[in-house]
Amino acid sequence: MISGILLLNKPSGISSNQALQKAKKILKVSKAGHFGTLDPLAEGLLIIGINSGTKLSKFLLNDCKEYEATIRLGISTDTDDSEGRVITADDTQISIETLLGALDQFRGEQTQIPPKYSAIKIQGRKLYDYARKGQEIDIQSRKVTIHFLEVLEFEYPNLKIKLKVSKGTYIRSIARDLGCKLGVGAHLTKLVRTGQGDFDLVNATTLENLDEQKILDLDKVFSETSCIEISSSQLKDLEHGRRPSFNNSNKGLVILKHANKIAGLARIDNGELIKEFLV
Numbered sequence: 001m002i003s004g005i006l007l008l009n010k011p012s013g014i015s016s017n018q019a020l021q022k023a024k025k026i027l028k029v030s031k032a033g034h035f036g037t038l039d040p041l042a043e044g045l046l047i048i049g050i051n052s053g054t055k056l057s058k059f060l061l062n063d064c065k066e067y068e069a070t071i072r073l074g075i076s077t078d079t080d081d082s083e084g085r086v087i088t089a090d091d092t093q094i095s096i097e098t099l100l101g102a103l104d105q106f107r108g109e110q111t112q113i114p115p116k117y118s119a120i121k122i123q124g125r126k127l128y129d130y131a132r133k134g135q136e137i138d139i140q141s142r143k144v145t146i147h148f149l150e151v152l153e154f155e156y157p158n159l160k161i162k163l164k165v166s167k168g169t170y171i172r173s174i175a176r177d178l179g180c181k182l183g184v185g186a187h188l189t190k191l192v193r194t195g196q197g198d199f200d201l202v203n204a205t206t207l208e209n210l211d212e213q214k215i216l217d218l219d220k221v222f223s224e225t226s227c228i229e230i231s232s233s234q235l236k237d238l239e240h241g242r243r244p245s246f247n248n249s250n251k252g253l254v255i256l257k258h259a260n261k262i263a264g265l266a267r268i269d270n271g272e273l274i275k276e277f278l279v
């Protein structure tokens with residue numbers, strides 16, 4: 001049974017789950033999960049765990065993400081993107097100096113209110129369920145970090161930026177909040193996820209070109225992590241939740257190999273192997 005992760009270039013117009021289901025069908029696998037949702041409007045890098053690779057979510061889900069985003073100034077919508085209903089319009093011209101001054105306020109750690117049309121759950125229901133029924137609900141702000149933000153193109157009213165953000169950051173919220181700071185409103189018109197952690201969109205495959213050869217094994221996912229060979233008895237101990245002894249200078253995370261095949265991930269701590277997961 002093949003396991004690992006898949007770097008998929010999700011097209012715009014389908015949800016992350018729809019892309020996941022298409023990939024499962026093409027690869028004929030029963031177990032898969034993605035590590036970081038992309039809105040249907042968005043495109044780009046979607047990391048998918050295949051079979052035992054789904055257990056890698058704890059290692060990859062919290063990674064920073066990189067995007068290229070196009071924002072339309074002067075119009076705000078109820079979804080904070082181009083699929084929503086226009087709620088304000090303002091044709092006031094914004095200079096590059098004013099824009100750069102506003103963008104300076106978005107760098108670093110800050111609080112952000114997620115869009116009301118999002119999949120965050122409150123009281124067991126997703127926010128977009130409340131929004132679609134016209135029900136107002138208090139949305140709590142959350143801490144996010146924008147590590148990097150650069151203007152790629154600006155010709156009013158269209159702005160294209162490149163940014164690197166922490167987990168849980170909504171680019172739609174950045175577009176919305178930028179419009180508020182400028183006093184003209186704004187919304188997101190295009191979003192491409194170009195990177196996540198150590199992975200880059202340039203190495204991703206499309207659904208049309210997808211096959212088993214595109215699935216990355218553990219030694220490709222953790223390319224800088226040491227591999228260790230374990231015995232049959234050590235593997236059996238790990239399978240039963242025990243911590244076999246392992247005298248080795250390595251510490252921390254290691255890739256396990258048994259009979260020259262990848263067997264899983266473990267940590268070495270105080271001369272013991274501690275299972276993270278087995279293939």
